[in-house]
Amino acid sequence: MFPRSTIAVRTLPTLPPWLAHTLRAQRGPVPWSAVVRGALAAGPLLLTAVLVGHTSLGVVAAIAAMLAGINDRPGSRRTAVRRLGAPALAGAAGVLVGTYAGDHAGAVVLTLVLTVLGLLAGGMSAIGPVASGGGTQLLVAAAIGAGMPLPDSGWARALAFLAGAGWLIVLRLALPTPGAPAGDFRFxxxxxxxxxxxxxxxxxxxxxxxxxxxxxxxxxxxxxxxxxxxxxxxxxxxxxxxxxxxxxxxxxxxxxxxxxxxxxxxxxxxxxxxxxxxxxxxxxxxxxxxxxxxxxxxxxxxxxxxxxxxxxxxxxxxxFDQDGGSDLHTRRRSARDLLRTAFGAGGREYGLRVALCFGASAAIAQALHHSHWYGQHTHWYWLPATAVFLVKPDLGPLVSRVLCRAAGTVLGALLFAGFAAVLPHPQGLVALVAVCGALIPVSTRHFAAQTAVVTLLVLSLVMVVGEPQASVGRIGETLLACALVLIVGHLPMPGERGGHVRARLASAAGAAHAYLEHVLDGPDGSGDRAARWTLRRDAYRALSEARAAIALSAAELPALARHTEGTDEVAALLERLVDTVTAAAVHLDDTGRLDHRHSDRLTELLGELAVHRERVGLPTGVTGLAVAV
Incomplete structure (x- = not known):
């Protein structure tokens, strides 16, 4: 088995997890390809629209390119089509629904529509990263469509949104990667x-x-x-x-x-x-x-x-000398599995919090919009759009998101106030949009940096479309959204807290069970190994997703982190179980039988998992296989 790592004695006090996560940034080489794509996306789109006299549609296209740029991560080109395209389709639908609801519904009905969208998008976000990106863009675009005062129809805005994201996808597919083999950059x-x-x-x-x-x-x-x-x-x-x-x-x-x-x-x-x-x-x-x-x-x-x-x-x-491939890489999840995830315990908790934050922020923003305090500002959509990013748990722990969002917004707004005072309008603002687009792929390494760059870009777009300089309002609305999300994040919800973590852990346990059962009961032979390798991949991948969810939950404030205490121990047990099953499978291939070392270790791990079955919802079959061992 894997050797246990030794625990080093620390002589200096360590930061609490929630603060350590706030200060942590990703490392790695600068993604120059993404930087070039960012520079060629939002800025040129906006400049073209200004030159042809459709500035408002250019602003929508630039927003779509910006949101797609946030999702423009390293990977294969055709994976990027799904990673960028699926959220863009959701965003276009959000623009369409938000525009028509904002034009034809009163404040109360509009708030109800946005709340329902938040419930659906929140549950959808529990499915995975691409679905989460789609949920984010659906809600942000719906708020912009409902609140941004533009002269264009809903269909025109939706098409402009698709054009903006589609332009970045075209750049992603067409531009070669620096350092790629000459003449072959497709793969x-x-x-x-x-x-x-x-x-x-x-x-x-x-x-x-x-x-x-x-x-x-x-x-x-x-x-x-x-x-x-x-x-x-x-x-x-x-x-x-x-x-x-x-x-x-x-x-x-x-x-x-x-x-x-x-x-x-x-x-x-x-x-x-x-x-x-x-x-x-x-x-x-x-x-x-x-x-x-x-x-x-x-x-x-x-x-x-x-x-x-x-x-x-x-x-x-x-x-390596053959051209024949296989579909072992394909991860198949049926529509039923996706719906179960979206409407399961994790999806329900996620959806309720997103709906409450999005709906409440939209109601508060509209109330302030019609009050004397709000003055002549017309960008009430900033408050719900900000709340969407803050309420997304896949962007980091709650307090980390709030602190980074507040700090990044203040920095970005202050920088923009300085730039707006000296840059020519609109040429200087268009250039600032292009620079910010180039900086987005680098800024995604830390949420505060990403927030500062996005704030600069959005405030530039607002001024290009004809609204007054609004740095102070942007800071105030962001701080209000931070307070709202902190309150909602600590409210009790129906069901057990930590549902998303437990759902991921139960999924990992089910995958481990399927893998173990296949190795113990399945026939030997090379024809069966392909299925075994696929089950092994599913088990390790589900464990990786559970580990990521557990790590995020552990970095929350103690009041929230306590709801998932002990889940990391269960994940470690499941990992050791899958490791042992893998070793047992290799031994079975060679000898046709298990030795005492493998069977004893399997029995021991299954016994330990039985203790945790009720607490985290492990499938009964996982612990029941001890007899088979």
């Missing part, structure tokens, strides 16, 4: 993702028998998840559309038995000779350079897992 994202899997396999083999093995196995899971997503994008035809793509599919499929063997070797806890990791590293280089593998060093065949590793290397070398 650079897929190629990098598959190469990262082989590198992660090599790193796990290097870490076998050390305290770093658990972290390296988690890194391998993340690499496999990214490769799975990269290869799952839309295709020109039902099957892979070119020999290069089919080869990448085959190379990904060949990495699955390597990952399985490496996990089994790390579970055994014995150090390996450096020769074992050399083969996967050469395979990674071959994928990255789209070249032949050359001779691969064979590891010793002294144990079942080492024999499995050697066999997997031979199969991978053969696969």
């Amino acid at each position: 650079d994202g897929e190629r990098a993702a598959v190469a990262a899997v082989y590198e992660a396999v090599a790193s796990l083999l290097d870490a076998a028998g050390t305290e770093h093995a658990t972290a390296r196995r988690a890194a391998l899971t993340a690499a496999l998840d990214q490769a799975q997503d990269a290869l799952a994008g839309p295709r020109l035809r039902r099957y892979a559309s070119s020999a290069a793509e089919r080869r990448l599919h085959a190379q990904y499929a060949a990495a699955l038995p390597l990952a399985e063997a490496a996990t089994a070797l790390a579970w055994a806890g014995e150090p390996l000779d450096g020769r074992a990791a050399e083969g996967p590293r050469r395979l990674a280089a071959a994928v990255r350079e789209s070249a032949a593998t050359g001779p691969l060093p064979a590891p010793a065949r002294s144990a079942p897992a080492l024999r499995a590793l050697d066999d997997a290397l031979l199969q991978a070398a053969h696969a």
